[in-house]
Amino acid sequence: MGDFKFFLTGCLFLCGLFNYSYAISPVFEDNDSISFFELDDIDAHRDFVATKQFIDSIDIYSNPACELYNYSWTSERLNPYRIKIDSLPDSVFIDCTDFVYPLQSNRITSNFGMRRYRYHYGIDLGVKVGDTIRATFGGKVRIVDYERKGYGHYVVIRHNNGLETVYAHLSEVLVDINQTVTAGDIIALGGNTGHSTGPHLHYEIRFLGNAFNPTKLIDFGTKHLRKKEYYITRKDTYSHSQELKALAQARYHKVKPGDNLSKIARRYGVTVKQLCRLNKISTNTILRVGRKIRYR
Numbered sequence: 115m116g117d118f119k120f121f122l123t124g125c126l127f128l129c130g131l132f133n134y135s136y137a138i139s140p141v142f143e144d145n146d147s148i149s150f151f152e153l154d155d156i157d158a159h160r161d162f163v164a165t166k167q168f169i170d171s172i173d174i175y176s177n178p179a180c181e182l183y184n185y186s187w188t189s190e191r192l193n194p195y196r197i198k199i200d201s202l203p204d205s206v207f208i209d210c211t212d213f214v215y216p217l218q219s220n221r222i223t224s225n226f227g228m229r230r231y232r233y234h235y236g237i238d239l240g241v242k243v244g245d246t247i248r249a250t251f252g253g254k255v256r257i258v259d260y261e262r263k264g265y266g267h268y269v270v271i272r273h274n275n276g277l278e279t280v281y282a283h284l285s286e287v288l289v290d291i292n293q294t295v296t297a298g299d300i301i302a303l304g305g306n307t308g309h310s311t312g313p314h315l316h317y318e319i320r321f322l323g324n325a326f327n328p329t330k331l332i333d334f335g336t337k338h339l340r341k342k343e344y345y346i347t348r349k350d351t352y353s354h355s356q357e358l359k360a361l362a363q364a365r366y367h368k369v370k371p372g373d374n375l376s377k378i379a380r381r382y383g384v385t386v387k388q389l390c391r392l393n394k395i396s397t398n399t400i401l402r403v404g405r406k407i408r409y410r
């Protein structure tokens with residue numbers, strides 16, 4: 115593809131420079147999204163810009179799983195797709211044959227799922243700073259970024275099989291945006307950057323922007339896949355969707371001086387038992403002022 119692009123760039127650029135009297139016909143007549151170039155009476159600079167647009171327009175078709183992702187390719191956001199779990203296609207085949215386990219460690223330090231006030235969309239694995247981190251499947255790097263209060267240094271890869279993976283809290287990133295990777299390529303070094311209380315890899319698997327529990331696919335105990343041919347289904351892969359819906363509706367009360375569980379329960383029309391269950395506390399728990407208590 116690289117050679118082909120270089121050849122096209124050269125051809126079109128030279129045509130623009132030396133050929134002012136001929137118009138160049140559209141190259142792909144059956145595709146509206148590819149621009150039509152007329153190179154007579156425009157200068158070489160504009161030819162070059164047009165050529166670059168032409169090359170970019172080819173590029174979107176070379177991105178992994180481009181049809182599935184509606185040709186969207188951006189480094190701006192982790193989930194730019196705005197597709198709800200309920201709207202995901204059901205029973206999508208994912209070819210996982212090129213899988214490589216992403217690191218040395220298989221020590222899970224935190225699981226996918228509910229945390230006190232938010233959802234943990236990945237799985238945390240203990241690392242030593244500087245441990246090699248590898249691409250789980252082949253694909254192309256979509257995001258390399260840094261979030262001081264969140265992921266720290268992190269990488270997002272779109273894979274050829276339609277999945278996307280996230281690798282966060284890295285000490286060093288060894289790939290660039292738009293770089294093509296093969297499963298098992300070293301992409302980064304493990305670390306403790308961003309919102310992290312000890313060296314670990316935060317690892318996510320997403321499909322059309324929606325994270326699912328990586329243990330659905332990977333057996334971290336053995337570092338192998340559960341299935342090489344995986345089918346994504348809303349019922350099984352996204353069995354946590356009810357939890358997410360409940361979390362989206364969650365409401366909190368900030369504890370003030372003089373508050374107690376009965377008082378809070380009365381105020382919101384719930385029972386003390388419900389408050390205890392929602393907040394994983396007992397009736398004897400001392401309510402620190404400023405603590406958030408979930409009542410719905």
Ligand SMILES: [Zn+2]
Pocket residue numbers: 224234236237238315316317
């Ligand atoms: Zn995490």
